[in-house]
Amino acid sequence: MAPNDSAGTNGTAAPGTKGAVVGRRKAVRYIVPFAVAGVAAATIGLVPALASSGDPDLPEITAQELIEKIAASDTQQLSGTVKISTDLGIPSLGGLAGSFMPDGAGDTGSASADPQTKLTELASGTHTLRVAADGPDKQRVSILDKASEYSLIHNGDQIWAYDSKSNAVYHAQNAGNAHDKAGRGKEQAAPDGVPTTPKALAEQALKAADGTTSVTVDGTAQVAGRDAYRLVIKPEQSGSTIGSITVAVDAENGVPLKFTLQPSGGGKAAVDAGFTSVDFGKPDASSFSFTPPKGAEVTEADEAEGHGKAEAEAEKAKGDLSALEGMNVIGKGWNTIAEIKTPGGAALPSAESGDVPAEAQQFLDALGDKVTGKFGSGTVFKTRLVNALMTDDGRVYVGAVTKDALVNAANNAG
Known part of the structure; x- marks a missing residue:
């Protein structure tokens, strides 16, 4: 062992x-x-x-x-x-x-x-x-x-x-x-x-800032008949939705044989x-x-009648993205949150505005929690890993962090 x-x-x-x-x-x-x-x-x-x-x-x-x-x-x-x-x-x-x-x-x-x-x-x-x-x-x-x-x-x-x-x-x-x-x-x-x-x-899994990650060898395992070591990666910060990542690594050739991502919520x-x-x-x-x-x-794929239309749509989407006021990075390591603002505080696309199909809006609503704070009001769209707070005044805060962490970031953003 x-x-x-x-x-x-x-x-x-x-x-x-x-x-x-x-x-x-x-x-x-x-x-x-x-x-x-x-x-x-x-x-x-x-x-x-x-x-x-x-x-x-x-x-x-x-x-x-x-x-x-x-x-x-x-x-x-x-x-x-x-x-x-x-x-x-x-x-x-x-x-x-x-x-x-x-x-x-x-x-x-x-x-x-x-x-x-x-x-x-x-x-x-x-x-x-x-x-x-x-x-x-x-x-x-x-x-x-x-x-x-x-x-x-x-x-x-x-x-x-x-x-x-x-x-x-x-x-x-x-x-x-x-x-x-x-x-x-x-x-x-x-x-x-x-x-x-x-x-x-492996490099992607280990992409965390210095001082925010614990990396240990936690014994051995048998994976698909192969002997392996267990590499465990854990955030040392609170507030992350990621509890741990375990990678079983082939003891002979170094190929990762097992990858398990455990959320912090259990x-x-x-x-x-x-x-x-x-x-x-x-x-x-x-x-x-x-x-x-x-x-x-x-x-x-290479004989597309709709290719030109799709390209035009892609260019339009690119233009819409370029209209954003840039991205501000809040925090570091596992607790990094990206803050994105729409120009002039424009409201986010929705089914009501006709910008989002009704089916897609229903899907999003199933994920959302209404929240309020010093920042105003908004909705947190949640998964077990990546969460996003979309405020009613056109700001988006997203990261592999908890709902509370997103609300705190919005409250402190000014």
Whole structure:
């Protein structure tokens, strides 16, 4: 059993035939297809097993040494089965995601395999996935249902998504071969902010200000048949909605095998995702091959009739954001709160003003608590992790902090 050694966070740590398809409808091109690799890789990084067969007896290791082991890990080939449970304290998103998208964006009819819609389902409930990765250019993640399967495949410059339930296919190309200025291959398969390697995941989890975080090694565990160390990350500040993050790290190769995020309010884990089986050998090449099945309805991302409209909407949204009076950062570390002001104290968008669809407003109202204070009045929209106070005079305070912390920040903002 490894001791509870601690370390500070100082920033150094770390086919079907193709001609048989019945239609090729055009849709908006999104950056979201890039997420196929990000989802696969982030899933690889999140992975906790659901059962333990005893704590292995491993050599002692300090927290700093374990962080360095994660950072040094260069494992790029694996396959396995993952079970992910997410409980963020929000209603199931279901088809609601479209309510928050611009008109025409993602409108592909009744049958669609668009990743932007499908991936929202992972934000709540329990899901079983099969994953495979062979370097930065080949990843696959399949979300398994009782009678269907949804797969995202990244193979070189091709992105495919297939929903067996609706027999719908989404295709994008020239999506995965980004290179740096020297012409070297560069892993660019996910949007900014999505961890794409175990190292990136670990660094993101450890991104806390100096003096606000406790990082310890809290014994060992057995994860999917692999011996692992348990790295525990805890805020040392009060007021954070995050109680602890536990990462089980493969004792042999440094790959994170378990990621559990526990809210400070207690109860079940907010995120508990994990390998139930894992193999670090090279996956079969067929894992990354795909041909649309007979009769499938194919949506081509690069032939979008609505592309121009969506771009215009995106530019408009960008302009609206640029009208904000900037962001003020309050506090530090785990208690950091972002304060954003609308120009001239303009009221926030709502169903009453016609700026927010009624379904989306109902969703937001289900999350909100009315609050008052020296700042005036407003609504705190809450989840088990990230909360946001939206005041009636057009200010927004958001952070992974409690409702009281948001109200205090607004009271003291002047």
